[in-house]
Amino acid sequence: xxxxxxxxxxxxxxxxxxxxxxxxxxxxxxxxxxxxxxxxxxxxxxxxxxxxxxxxxxxxxxxxxxxxxxxxxxxxxxxxxxxxxxxxxxxxxxxxxxxxxxxxxxxx
Amino acid sequence: xxxxxxxxxxxxxxxxxxxxxxxxxxxxxxxxxxxxxxxxxxxxxxxxxxxxxxxxxxxxxxxxxxxxxxxxxxxxxxxxxxxxxxxxxxxxxxxxxxxxxxxxxxxxxxxxxxxxxxxxxxxxxxxxxxxxxxxxxxxxxxxxxxxxxxxxxxxxxxxxxxxxxxxxxxxxxxxxxxxxxxxxxxxxxxxxxxxxxxxxxxxxxxxxxxxxxxxxxxxxxxxxxxxxxxxxxxxxxxxxxxxxxxxxxxxxxxxxxxxxxxxxxxxxxxxxxxxxxxxxxxxxxxxxxxxxxxxxxxxxxxxxxxxxxxxxxxxxxxxxxxxxxxxxxxxxxxxxxxxxxxxxxxxxxxxxxxxxxxxxxxxxxxxxxxxxxxxxxxxxxxxxxxxxxxxxxxxxxxxxxxxx
Numbered sequence: 001x002x003x004x005x006x007x008x009x010x011x012x013x014x015x016x017x018x019x020x021x022x023x024x025x026x027x028x029x030x031x032x033x034x035x036x037x038x039x040x041x042x043x044x045x046x047x048x049x050x051x052x053x054x055x056x057x058x059x060x061x062x063x064x065x066x067x068x069x070x071x072x073x074x075x076x077x078x079x080x081x082x083x084x085x086x087x088x089x090x091x092x093x094x095x096x097x098x099x100x101x102x103x104x105x106x107x108x
Numbered sequence: 109x110x111x112x113x114x115x116x117x118x119x120x121x122x123x124x125x126x127x128x129x130x131x132x133x134x135x136x137x138x139x140x141x142x143x144x145x146x147x148x149x150x151x152x153x154x155x156x157x158x159x160x161x162x163x164x165x166x167x168x169x170x171x172x173x174x175x176x177x178x179x180x181x182x183x184x185x186x187x188x189x190x191x192x193x194x195x196x197x198x199x200x201x202x203x204x205x206x207x208x209x210x211x212x213x214x215x216x217x218x219x220x221x222x223x224x225x226x227x228x229x230x231x232x233x234x235x236x237x238x239x240x241x242x243x244x245x246x247x248x249x250x251x252x253x254x255x256x257x258x259x260x261x262x263x264x265x266x267x268x269x270x271x272x273x274x275x276x277x278x279x280x281x282x283x284x285x286x287x288x289x290x291x292x293x294x295x296x297x298x299x300x301x302x303x304x305x306x307x308x309x310x311x312x313x314x315x316x317x318x319x320x321x322x323x324x325x326x327x328x329x330x331x332x333x334x335x336x337x338x339x340x341x342x343x344x345x346x347x348x349x350x351x352x353x354x355x356x357x358x359x360x361x362x363x364x365x366x367x368x369x370x371x372x373x374x375x376x377x378x379x380x381x382x383x384x385x386x387x388x389x390x391x392x393x394x395x396x397x398x399x400x401x402x403x404x405x406x407x408x409x410x411x412x413x414x415x416x417x418x419x420x421x422x423x424x425x426x427x428x429x430x431x432x433x434x435x436x437x438x439x440x441x442x443x444x445x446x447x448x449x450x451x452x453x454x455x456x457x458x459x460x461x462x463x464x465x466x467x468x469x470x471x472x473x474x475x476x477x478x479x480x481x482x483x484x485x486x487x488x489x490x491x492x493x494x495x496x497x498x499x500x501x502x503x504x505x506x507x508x509x510x511x512x
Contacts, residue, residue: 015198015199016198016199020199025152028152029135029152029156030159031156031159031160033156034327035379037324038327039383041321041324042387045387045389046389051317054317055317061329062324065329069330082160085160086153089152089156090149
């Protein structure tokens with residue numbers, strides 16, 4: 001399992017790609033979704049050359065923005081918004097995992 | 109590898125009494141047990157949903173999700189295979205010298221900036237602080253290539269061609285400079301961002317992608333169809349940042365970006381600035397001037413304190429407390445000065461004075477903030493705010509700073 005490496009890391013300020021993944025996971029678990037989206041954008045741009053993945057996170061960002069707008073003007077039901085939010089969160093987690101799984105330092 | 113099975117009954121019981129702890133523990137346990145990634149993702153989302161619900165207790169539908177997840181965990185198979193070794197390779201932010209200045213000087217009638225040396229590296233944030241008319245703007249303009257120094261040397265290793273005379277036009281176009289006073293954007297916000305990317309060589313699909321990226325990254329979607337005059341001060345700054353960053357500069361200069369911003373906007377902008385500087389693919393050297401000392405010290409790596417044109421401190425933030433022969437504390441409370449002096453009598457205060465509605469206390473290095481606080485509380489003094497300034501540049505702004 002990929003997070004096994006947390007146990008093997010030295011206690012220092014040195015960052016690894018796992019730190020970055022964990023940062024986004026913590027933001028999601030802590031309900032800091034806007035920042036989780038922003039950091040996911042940074043993560044994908046920094047660790048992937050795949051433009052499609054970048055486009056996918058932009059779509060996720062748009063969807064999240066749209067749901068919040070619909071909620072704020074009262075045209076979305078909470079149950080629908082909750083489902084949509086969860087789809088966004090799973091989409092984001094999957095994207096991050098995809099970039100993480102395919103990351104190779106030799107790419108840069 | 110941790111076996112999660114014995115914890116399931118406890119997790120189930122905890123749900124009623126302490127859902128906050130239960131959902132948090134569930135995330136940790138799945139992670140420690142190396143269960144399937146999908147279960148971990150479900151636990152993260154469930155924890156998110158619980159916090160999103162804003163309830164102290166888990167709503168019914170989330171209880172059902174929680175029970176279902178526990179069931180899936182108890183039936184979970186073997187852990188997934190280990191990741192490849194590249195996952196643990198350290199990520200480093202490339203540190204390139206973008207600006208090197210030595211002994212920089214500039215003289216005006218009645219004012220002299222003198223002997224300034226600094227080095228701006230990608231991945232580093234340098235804070236420039238000082239009172240009004242201390243020379244901050246002059247130094248910024250020199251670094252931005254908008255003003256020629258009278259003395260000293262300036263180099264831009266990333267932008268200059270070796271052995272050639274400085275091509276100032278080329279250098280200036282490589283520096284992103286966000287001034288305190290914004291000039292109105294005449295064209296639409298979107299067109300301006302596309303244009304800015306294009307003049308820096310980003311064309312076609314790349315241009316579209318970079319512009320969309322920066323719009324979303326800085327949270328500008330809702331405002332992209334507005335005109336410049338319809339934007340608030342905070343969003344004008346964000347659009348200026350977008351224009352500066354859309355072409356991935358190596359050097360970003362921000363002159364008083366936090367002025368007139370509310371606290372929430374300040375913290376988001378500071379977070380963004382820190383993230384952008386530390387970007388591993390497009391790292392930026394950032395020079396930022398500000399009067400918001402606490403906020404700026406929170407993100408800066410280095411700090412320059414200018415006083416009457418001289419850099420009285422020019423080192424890493426971590427060195428601010430180095431060699432301090434005394435401790436300086438700032439206290440805000442309603443008690444009279446005599447009561448404070450009486451409360452701290454046993455600590456042998458070196459100095460106690462009032463400035464800007466706050467008290468400033470100086471003690472010997474053996475006196476900790478815990479000792480000061482404890483004495484104040486014991487004397488029944490209600491503290492509004494308290495701060496140890498020993499490791500803050502704010503100490504320079506108080507009188508008698510020469511002694512620190």
